[in-house]
Amino acid sequence: MSYQRLSDRRVRIGMVGVGGHAYRNLLPALTFLPVELVAIADVDETLAHRTAAQYGVRHSYPTAAQMYANEDLDAVLICVSPQLHPGLAIEAFAAGLHVWMEKPAAPTVAEVDRMIEARGELLCTVGYKKVFMPAAVKVRELLASAALGEVRTILAQYPLSIPLGGEAAENSMWLANGCHPVSLLLSLAGPAASLTVHRAKDNAGALLIRHESGVLSNIHLSHGAPFGQPFERYTVFGDQATAEIDNTRRVTFQRGMPFDYAGTTSFVAEGLDSGAIVWEPQDSFNTLENRPEFTQGLHGGLRHFLDCVLKKRPPRLAHLEFARQVAAVHQAALLSDNQEVALTDLKDKA
Incomplete structure (x- = not known):
């Protein structure tokens, strides 16, 4: 971990979009990253100017193009609506800049393909923060x-609904937040081959993903569950043990216990080779590992991108090819109505 002011090598970045999310989350996270924030661009010129002044940034612009033309940058962080990502990313690639963009990359496979085609040798990652959660990293280590x-199934719980096609899908929670559980499941079980959506009242229900690895994952769409309580869980079922992520901040590696149906009398077996191992933040100190930008994976995703830029190596996680997989699941789920949809080329499908 490199604090910004202590880093010998820093990536010169510009930021496109300084609305609520960027202001509350991205900008504060830069304190813990090897960057130099050079300039800001936002269509709201007053907001851009005030934000730049707060962070000691000399220049702000009403458009990204003006920022690129006037500043010496290595990379850009894009934090706008996903519908605007393709155009802004392609514009940044044309200016010779590496790109990090907020999730999701785009609503459709075809739009991600446009970015892949324009990227060339430049680097690009997407802010699928769940992939970079320490909890997810630990589960991938266990896998x-x-x-x-042998893992056969994974169960996820997330408060989502999936509309059946139509204009409602354009600005739905499925587009904005469905990429969170989907990206995590893809990072655990690999690319999806097909999927089926079963809808209940108000488009709640279940999304079944059949992965190319043979694993079947199930996102329980707990639409309507209160946000004021823990609502996010992932359980990976293996034939030797299970691993569970509870609300991003708790990992349980459940090894089970020696068991004889007719003879076991204690759930506390002798020794330390059975039972559960639990990892969770202690929250006793105001230290980094307890902070949400670290526990939720935001810092990890940004750091991965910046390390790739500094070391001139391609990203291992959350790259555009991975974003294409996420977009394919998003797009195919809008088409499924109790029938299995293969994730073949979706560029020409509504």
């Missing part, structure tokens, strides 16, 4: 070590 044994 890689084979500690869970």
Whole structure:
């Protein structure tokens, strides 16, 4: 971890879009990253100017193009609506800049393909923060070590609804937040081959994803559940053990216990080789590992992008090819109505 003011090598960045999310989350996170914020662009010139002044940034612009023409930048952080991502990313690539953009990358596969075509040798990642959560990193470690044994199914719980096509999908929670559980599941089980959506009242229900690996994941769409309570969970079921992420901040590696149906008399087996191992923030100190920008993966995603820029290496996670997988799931789910939809080329589908 590199504090901005202590970093010997820093990426010169511009920021496009300084609305509520960028102001509350991205800008404060830069304190813990090897960057130099050079300029800001936002269509709201007053907002851009005030934000620049707060962060000691000399120049602000009403358009990204003006910022690119006047500033010496290495990369740009784009934080606007997903419908605007393709045009702004392609504009940045044309200016020779590496790109980090907020999630999701775009509503459709075709729009992600446009960005892939324009990217060339430049680097680009998307802010699928759940992929970078320490909890997700730990579960991928358990999977890689084979500690869970053979994994067949994964269960996710997230308060979403999935509309059936139509204009309602353009600005739905499925577009804005569906990428959170989808990206995490893809990072755990690999690319999706097909999916089926079963809808209940108000488009709640279940999304079943059949992964190319053979794993079947299920997102329980708990639409209507109160946001004022823990609502997000992921459980990976292996034939040797299970791993559970509870509300992003708790990982349980459940190894089970020695068990004989007719003879076991205690749930507390002797020794330390059975039972559960739990990782969670202690929250006793105001230290970094307890802060939401770290526990939720925002810092991890930004750091991965910046490390790739500094070391001139392609990203391993959350790149545009991965974003294409997320977009394919998003797009296909709008088409499924109790029938399985294969995630083939979706560029020409509504």
